[in-house]
């Protein structure tokens with residue numbers, strides 16, 4: 061096995077690898093076909109990550125040069141995010157995942173590493189915890205078919221964020237959660253590919269009360285990342301984001317199981333649980349004081 065950085069000519073091969081890895085794992089372990097038969101939607105993942113974090117994908121190749129594994133990493137001011145990690149089904153359990161993760165741990169040096177993984181996947185749970193990752197937060201991935209005529213009762217407190225808001229959003233997350241990811245919020249606010257939404261709610265004095273990003277990509281509409289000072293603000297952000305941008309869409313988002321008000325409201329809208337997940341850290345894990353919604357795109361911790 062050889063490790064190297066992803067080369068541009070490998071982008072489609074990588075999209076196929078991510079699809080077959082996730083699809084085979086979920087069909088054989090969870091009896092779920094939710095990743096479907098098409099690999100093309102995973103081009104979005106590769107394209108987004110290559111524009112957000114160019115050159116930050118480690119791939120594993122077999123002796124014939126075929127891709128057998130990949131892991132994206134996302135260097136940020138305070139840490140390195142990790143994901144998505146995928147190994148070809150023919151190589152499951154052969155040490156490819158460990159080799160990829162050890163390389164990213166080497167690249168990260170002194171920086172903590174942060175990731176979200178499935179709590180229903182003992183293979184990834186074992187891989188990460190054997191390397192020293194410690195689960196911090198349990199999450200539930202919920203899905204909702206947003207009615208075509210919207211979700212009644214949404215507030216009008218939310219406004220679209222601009223580039224000028226980006227430093228304050230990054231500082232807000234640093235103050236509440238001890239991590240900083242300005243590059244992500246700049247990417248969403250610039251919205252060069254028109255696949256992103258970024259919104260804020262402010263207090264009477266103009267200071268931030270919370271923010272929420274969302275991906276409208278056809279590969280899978282989803283909410284997150286977002287941080288708010290309290291559950292009421294996050295609930296208002298989620299409600300208005302769904303009502304304003306996702307009418308008639310099937311949307312997924314991650315909820316910390318401990319946020320009982322958000323969970324109760326999600327059930328009241330009719331959400332279904334898709335999977336449970338763990339947010340884990342290798343290294344220093346600052347306390348998270350904010351109500352925090354991570355996401356699968358981008359998995360920047």
Ligand SMILES: CC(C)(COP(=O)(O)OP(=O)(O)OC[C@H]1O[C@@H](n2cnc3c(N)ncnc32)[C@H](O)[C@@H]1OP(=O)(O)O)[C@@H](O)C(=O)NCCC(=O)NCCS
Nearest residue numbers: 085145146147152153154155156157158177183184186187
């Ligand atoms: C999860 C995944 C990346 C793991 O990669 P892999 O190459 O199969 O994993 P490895 O063989 O390198 O390592 C697995 C480790 O877990 C250990 N392990 C596996 N099952 C275990 C168990 N039940 N208890 C304890 N340890 C276990 C193995 O012994 C090995 O540890 P070691 O290297 O210290 O011996 C791979 O299964 C995959 O691609 N799955 C589908 C996509 C996916 O789920 N991605 C993760 C998204 S977060």
